[in-house]
Structures are given as structure tokens and as C-alpha cells.
Amino acid sequence: MKQLFTLLTAVCLFVCEKANTQAVLNELYTDPGAGKHEFFELYNTNPSGSFSVNNLTMVTFFDISGQRGFYVLDLPNMSVASRDFFVGSAAIPFNYQSHTNSTASDFNWNDAALLTNQGYLKKWVQGVANPFDGNLFYDQAALPANFNDFFYRRSGSGASYSIFLYNNGQLINTFIGGTGGSSTVLTVIVNMPPLFVDMSGASPDFTITFTGYGSLPVESVTQDAGSDNGYIRAMDGACATWDKSSSSSQHTPKASNGSLTASAGSVSVSAAISRGTAAAGSTVNYDVVAAPASYFPIELQVYTDVGATSGKLDPTDAYVESNTENVISNGPFYTKFYPYTAHVLIAVKTSAGCLDKILFIPNALVLSVKMISFTGSQDKDLVTLEWKAEANEEASRFEIQKSTNGIDFSSGGMITATGKTGYEEYSFTTPAPGAGKAIYRLRIFNKTGKVEYSSSLIFESKEDQENSLTILNNPVSDKLNLRFESSGREIDLLVADMSGRVVIQQKLSSTKGTNSWSLPVPVGMKSGTYIVALSDGTRHYSAKFIKQ
16 A cells, blocks of 8 residues: 655655655756657666665656646656666657667666656646646646657746656655756745645655755756756766766766766875785775765765776676765774775765765785883872884884873974884873873874874872762672762762773762762673773862672
8 A cells, every 4th residue: 555755844855855865866858859769767776686666756846838837757667776777768769969779778768658657757736727637726738749848948037947756755866957056945845735646556655845955955057958968967877977978978878977086076085905815805994084964874885896997986886885974973983894805895875865075995915003001100200101112114104192081182293204214213201181081092193194093091189089989889899889079069980991992881860968879880890800981070089990
């Protein structure tokens, strides 16, 4: 049974535009010359597996001699492979530009077989003559045979072509062409009444509420398509690369328009490969480090570059894994791959379903600086940090990072590597913590750009060694029992192991005077020595305990 999906508000419309999807518009042949036929091409940005277009709906706007409305194309029950193309046309075979009798199309929207394959093409004219045709504000009108004006070209100011692509009733791609400088949906469309779309087969019905479409993000081209032309992405599925087709940019239904490169787009991604062995594989780490807020969620698709063309994503490159950053802090990610010597490609896909860029990550055998030890000592008011490095010639610099909670680190100093080959020793002196504790670690920069971190060291102030915090059960088994003389403020509690790894962190309410708490320790907390630290905002207290 069909379901009813209704877009009720402008807020929902904005969310729906951001829904991650597998297919985007890739070519639009809007102005066929004499004896030529309209067509459109979709590109499947899904990294693996085929995608059914049965739930896709394409809607175009027309304004003919005072009659306004929409053409609605319910796509048939057919599939498109990963990183491949799907084409619909006004005829098969069809003619376009300098090509005749092309069969590079998956279906003909004038073919009666479209209805038997769970698809249709309908014309809805704004009007109320027939309230029983499924639309209260539109009347269905007959289409001429061999209909070849699905991409209607309107005259006047504003967009000449307005094309909307939906997936299960969610708006996933909006294209406007010939805008005369505008990049927003026509006001007349925003003011159109709701349009009900009765989908065939098991696809969900939905209602389009155009209120709010004026503020939707769109893809646009400011030029009108000339005779025997249309619009085309410069690279397959690439965001914001639409252009008017011309003698130098020809339509290529069912064939590639070109492949994205790392220099394209607006999303910045850091990535590096840690080379392993044939048995264990290698690992690529990757992370979005900067991107416009509207681009999230951002999907990062990992491929091994084993296809026909090195450095470019093609259908024979092997898909490995995808990860998504809903916010910029979600990364980094680590993906293991085989063969361990393979180069890696990362496709960056935005919330609109289009591709921002394709990164090529070379897999070269690169040495990294190796930390032999990282130690420290505290003497009166100074903390001295010392470390020993092997393959020192591969190091660029060492950043000393400091934290009070084991989570948020800031830079406490920088030492440039000496460049000496092989073994080298370093030291760094810094003031001891005046109150509370200080946690130190090293951020190690390799000459290749790779970044690694040392273990952490913890130092306490002398004042905190004599405080009003008491551990009532030491050693600790399943509960940590504390007594604390409080000023009555909210208490920040933190428990960390001797390397600085935080295992418990929470806030405790307190009353002025003596307070007692019994805290369960986490399941799987290993045996060893730990530090519990409390802070009431002005004073810091800590004590050690042993976990059995």
C-alpha cells in the first residue's frame, strides 16, 4: 500500500534538500534543434551497488500563455549501477547535437511501456475544473504524442528552466538555467499552490508545498541555452560545475564528462597513509578540517586506486568503506585496505548528494620518527620534559602540549628538530602547575606532514598534595568512595590513569561542609594506579588510588 509523504513547512523543505542521496542531475538537453530530442542524464554517486530510480520524480515548471503548472515524470522501475549513468529521453533512438539514432538512453517517456513499468509523465495545469483528479488546485491535461517539451523554456525575467528532482518525496536536486543573474527559484513558483504527486508502484505519494522554495539552495547557470544546446556538469556529479553546452562542451549521454580532482570544491580534507604489510594491510587516516556549514553531513568514500586510470576515480576502482561527518568534530577516521601498496582515492560527497572533490593519496614507503621514551621530572617550581627519538632526520618539529583535564590541549612550546640522522635527545623546561595538575604530551610533526602523539605525563602542584580530599577505600574494587570538604559549589570530578587517559569525568553537586560520594568504576577499568582530581572552580584537589 502506498504511503503519503507531505512536505508541510519550509523547514522540512530545507531538511529534505539536505538529504543524502545516490543520484544527481548530470546533463540536461533542454533546447534540441530541428529533428532532435530532449534528454536528461543522472549520475549515481553511490560508492557501491546499484540504485533503483523507481522512487525518483522529476518535476519541471511551465508558463504557457497564462497557463501555469508542472510536468511530473515518475521514473520507471529500473536500476543504475554505482558510478554510472541513467538517461531518459523523448525517443529511442534519439538525436542530439551532431549525433543521430543514438540508443544511449534507458527509457523513452513517450513509450506506452512506461506505464507498465511503474512510471508515467503527466501535465498538471493550475485550475479547479476537476476536483476529483487527485489535485485540488490543478487539473490534469493531455500531452501531445511524441512530447518533446518537458524542459519548457519560459520567457521573461528570471529562470528560463526550473527543474526539481525528488527521491521518495524529498527534494534532492534543484537546477535553474538562464536566470539572467538570479540564483533563486522564481517567485511565481514559490506562490504556486501545493501539488499532490501520486506515485506508481510501491513508491510513496507526496505533496509538494512550494512555500519556502525561494530560500532553497540551488544549482544554476546564468546563460540561456542556445538552439541545439542545454546544460552539462563539467565533471561527473561535481558540485557547482554546471555550464551551458557549446561547441567546446558537448553532451555525452551514458559517457563521462570528466573526473574531479583534489583542487576542486570547498571542503578541505587531511589524509595520509600508514603503510603496513601484505598480511596486515595498510591504513589511511582522513578527516574534514574545514567546510561550509551547509555542506554537512559530508560523506567520505574510500577507494583503492586500482582502476584503469591512475589518480582518477573510475568504475573499476575498488570501493573500501565510507564514513560520514555530521559535524566537523566527528573525524578523524581510520580505514584498513589491501593490497597494502595501493594508492587511495577519497571521494568527498556533500549533503546535496554531489561530489565536492576526489583526493588522490599516494602510498609511498616513508620513514617516521620513532619515540624511544618520553619522561619528566618536577623540582620545586619547574617541570623538565625529556624525550629520545630514533630516525630523527624524519622529524620536522615537536610541539609541547598542555592540558588540565586530559581532553583539551593547548600549545605550551615548540622545538625544531635538529636534523641529526639516527638517535637524538631533547629536553624542555616549563613552570610547574601553581594549582591543580598539568598533563603534558608531544605532538610530533614528520617532514612528510604526518602527525603523531606521544603518551601523556601528569604533574601536580604542591598545594594539591595536602588537601581536603580523602579516598575512603584504597585500594578500590567496584566503587570509589570519596569524602570532601566543600565550599558548597558544583564539583568537577576527573579520574585518569598514569598516562593521562581519562576514565571518569562528571559533575557532582555538593553542600557546604563535608560531602561523601560513592561512585561506580567503569566496567573493564584495568588494575593499576589512578589519580582522582576535584575542582570547585577556585581550588583544585587530587589524590592517588589503586584499582584492584
